[in-house]
Amino acid sequence: MLVALIPAVAWGSIGLVSGKLGGNANQQTLGMTWGALLFSLLTTALFWNEVTAHSSLKVAIVGVISGLFWSLGQNQQFHSMKAIGISKTVPLSTGLQLLFNALAGVLLFHEWKSTHQISIGTIALVILIAGAMLTSFRDRRTSKIADKAQQENWKVGIRALALSTFGYVGYTVVVNWSNVDAKAMVLPQAVGMVLGASFFAFGKDALRRDSFKNIITGLVWGAGNIFMFLAIPLVGLAISYSFSQMGIIISTFGSILFLGEKKTKKELLFITLGSLLIITGGILLANI
Numbered sequence: 416m417l418v419a420l421i422p423a424v425a426w427g428s429i430g431l432v433s434g435k436l437g438g439n440a441n442q443q444t445l446g447m448t449w450g451a452l453l454f455s456l457l458t459t460a461l462f463w464n465e466v467t468a469h470s471s472l473k474v475a476i477v478g479v480i481s482g483l484f485w486s487l488g489q490n491q492q493f494h495s496m497k498a499i500g501i502s503k504t505v506p507l508s509t510g511l512q513l514l515f516n517a518l519a520g521v522l523l524f525h526e527w528k529s530t531h532q533i534s535i536g537t538i539a540l541v542i543l544i545a546g547a548m549l550t551s552f553r554d555r556r557t558s559k560i561a562d563k564a565q566q567e568n569w570k571v572g573i574r575a576l577a578l579s580t581f582g583y584v585g586y587t588v589v590v591n592w593s594n595v596d597a598k599a600m601v602l603p604q605a606v607g608m609v610l611g612a613s614f615f616a617f618g619k620d621a622l623r624r625d626s627f628k629n630i631i632t633g634l635v636w637g638a639g640n641i642f643m644f645l646a647i648p649l650v651g652l653a654i655s656y657s658f659s660q661m662g663i664i665i666s667t668f669g670s671i672l673f674l675g676e677k678k679t680k681k682e683l684l685f686i687t688l689g690s691l692l693i694i695t696g697g698i699l700l701a702n703i
Contacts, residue, residue, distance in 0.1 A: 416650060416658075418642055418645055418646045418649055418650075419642075419646035419649065419650050419655045419658040419659075420658055420661070421638070421639065421642040421646075422639035422640070422642050422643045422646070422655070422658065422659040422662070423639075423658050423659050423660070423661040423662040423665070424639075424662065424665065425635050425636065425638045425639030425642070425662070426635075426636065426639045426659060426662045427661070427662020427663060427664065427665030427666045427669070428635055428662070428665055428666070428669070429447075429632055429635055429636055429666070430496055430501040430504070430505055430666045430669075430670060431501070431665070431666060431669045431670060431673060431674065432631060432632050432635055433447070433493065433496075433629055433632045434496070434501060434670065434674050435673075435674070436625065436628045436629050436631060436632065437625050437628070438623070438625025438626060438628065438629055439497070439620075439625070440490055440491075440493035440494045440496075440497055441490065441612075441615050441616035441621065442616060442620070442621065442623060442625045442626040442629060443493045443625070443626075443629045443632065444486060444489050444490040444493055444612045444615060444616065445609075445612040445613060445615070445616040445621055445626050445629070446625070446626040446627060446628060446629025446630050446631075446632060446633060447489065447612070447629050447630075447632045447633040447636060448486065448605070448608040448609045448611075448612040448633060449609065449626075449627075449629075449630045449633055450629070450630040450631065450632060450633015450634040450635075450636065450637060451605050451608055451633040451636055451637050451640070452605040452606070452608070452609055452633070453630070453633070453634065453637065454605075454633070454634060454636075454637020454638070454640060454641060455601045455602045455604070455605035455637070456602065456605075457637075457641070458598065458601045458602075458637075458640070458641055459598075459601060459602045461641075462598040465596065465598050465599065466596075466598055466599045466601075466602075468599075469595070469596035469598070469599035470599050473593065473595060474595045474596065474599050474600050474603065475603040476603075477589060477590060477593040477595050477600060477603075478595075478600040478601070478602070478603025478604040478606070478607060479603050479604070479606055479607035479610070480589050480607060481585075481586050481587075481589050481590050481600070481604050481607060482586075482603070482604040482605060482606060482607020482608035482609075482610070482611060483607045483608075483610065483611040484582045484583070484584075484585035484586040484589060484611075485582065485583070485586040485604070485607070485608050485611070486582070486607070486608050486609075486610070486611025486612045486614075486615065487578060487579070487581070487582030487585075487611060488578075488579045488580070488581070488582025488583035488584075488585075488586055489579075489582070489583075489608075489612075490579075490582075490611075490612065490615045491575040491576070491578040491579035491582060492504060492508055492575070492576075492579040492583075494571065494572075494575040494579075495508070495571075495572045495575035495576050495579060498568040498569070498571040498572035498575060499568060499569055499572035500670065500676050501666060501667070501669075501670035501674065501676065502550075502666075502667045502668070502670045502671050502676050502678065502686060503550060503551055503572075503686075504572065504576065505663055505666040505667055505670075506546065506547065506550035506551075506663055506667055506686065506689055506690055506693055507547050507550055507551055507576055508576060508579055508580065508583075509660060509663050509693055509697075510543045510544070510546055510547030510550070510693045510696070511547065511576065511580040512580060512583050512584065513543050513660070513693070513696060513697050513700060514540055514543050514544065514547075515580055515584045516583075516584055516587055516588075517536060517539070517540060517700050518540075519584060519587075519588050519591075520591075521533075521536065523588065523591075523592070524591060524592075526703075527703065532703050535699060535702075535703055536699075536700065536703055538699065539696045539697075539699035539700045539703070540696070540700075542692050542693075542695055542696035542699070543692070543693060543696035543697070543700075545689075545692055546688075546689040546690065546691070546692030546693035546695075546696060547689065547693065548689070549685045549686070549688050549689030549692065550667070550685065550686050550689035550690060550693070551689075552681075552682060552685035552686070552689070553682065554679040554681045554682050601640075639659070643655060643659060646658075660693070660694060660697035660698075660701075661694060663690050663693060663694065664690060664694075667686060667690050668690075671683070
């Protein structure tokens with residue numbers, strides 16, 4: 416159980432770590448992929464026999480495409496964090512990812528077959544949507560004094576969230592669709608991540624100090640990735656995946672406590688309730 420909690424701590428800390436290290440969204444994404452590439456090399460060495468046994472051109476292509484989707488998802492999530500804040504971006508992003516990944520599982524892969532699965536899954540999706548709506552709640556007293564620039568930032572944030580969700584869902588769907596070995600795909604996936612991040616950062620002050628600093632962010636992500644692999648045979652995929660979603664507590668409330676994001680008491684209450692609902696919905700989906 417302790418091993419299964421490490422991905423939650425690692426992935427829940429990504430926004431906080433990148434926020435402290437600084438840099439724009441493109442620099443953060445690029446630096447993060449460099450760190451992820453280092454960890455993918457470690458993973459490949461750790462599972463060398465399995466990797467060599469399952470490596471193929473198909474695995475390489477699927478991995479690169481998955482990594483490109485991920486770079487879009489992560490880059491746009493950083494843009495959303497800049498526009499509307501970490502405490503709003505992460506719960507909304509988590510809810511949307513769980514929602515559309517679940518829909519992809521139902522519509523594309525027919526994972527829900529029994530009446531029980533469909534009913535529980537539908538309830539979980541409703542809970543997720545409600546949680547996402549609660550976390551985006553804005554106190555009218557503060558929204559009335561929001562200036563025009565802040566309103567435009569919300570437009571940027573919502574657009575970035577939509578693109579981020581598309582990227583993250585594509586990142587997982589392409590792997591499930593292709594049915595390739597996950598460990599053999601880790602290295603080409605990291606290569607795709609670096610290629611995508613390089614595209615977004617090209618000509619935008621990419622090779623600056625902040626990019627190199629955010630290698631630490633990638634190492635944090637990579638740590639969560641490796642411990643997720645280690646947790647699955649220990650406690651099962653359902654528990655390990657559910658636990659990884661608990662990181663929303665760290666990212667949401669950590670940004671308020673450590674990065675100084677301001678919230679009214681009413682907004683904090685709704686964020687708390689929304690986060691709890693998203694966690695509940697994630698657990699229900701994982702147990703299907």
